[in-house]
Amino acid sequence: MGLKVYFQVKHMALDFHRHDSNEYLFGLDDSKCTHLEVIFNEYKQWSGVYIDPYGDTKLTVDNQKVLIKIIDAYINKTDLNANKQQTIDILEFSTLLQYFSGKGTEIKILGD
Numbered sequence: 001m002g003l004k005v006y007f008q009v010k011h012m013a014l015d016f017h018r019h020d021s022n023e024y025l026f027g028l029d030d031s032k033c034t035h036l037e038v039i040f041n042e043y044k045q046w047s048g049v050y051i052d053p054y055g056d057t058k059l060t061v062d063n064q065k066v067l068i069k070i071i072d073a074y075i076n077k078t079d080l081n082a083n084k085q086q087t088i089d090i091l092e093f094s095t096l097l098q099y100f101s102g103k104g105t106e107i108k109i110l111g112d
Contacts, residue, residue: 013053016096019106026096035086036093042070057109064101068094 013033016025028036033053044050046066051057059067071094080087100107 013112014051015110017108017110019058019108022108025100025105025107028093031085032089032093035083035089039067039070039074039090039093042074043067046070051109052111054111056111059107059109061101061104061106064097064107068097068101071097 013030014028016027017023018025030053033040040051043066047063049057049063071090074090075087078087
């Protein structure tokens with residue numbers, strides 16, 4: 001009887017890179033992607049582009065600003081205490097988008 005070892009490999013569901021240099025910027029794990037799904041779905045309605053955990057997407061600076069507007073609208077109409085971790089993940093994502101859009105950085109999103 002052999003010893004069975006079980007382990008979970010944590011992988012990023014979405015990786016965000018600079019579009020021009022492919023430099024890694026940040027990643028979202030499966031849990032954060034799930035929390036951001038409401039934002040990604042709204043973005044698809046606004047832009048026709050879905051941020052897919054299994055595909056690749058480009059976010060121009062203007063696209064990032066649209067996402068920030070969607071997040072701001074979401075925050076204004078949602079009970080932020082209902083799911084505190086979701087609120088934290090959405091606000092962190094917004095902060096990152098504000099930072100990179102403010103620097104004029106276009107982003108390439110790579111899914112699994």
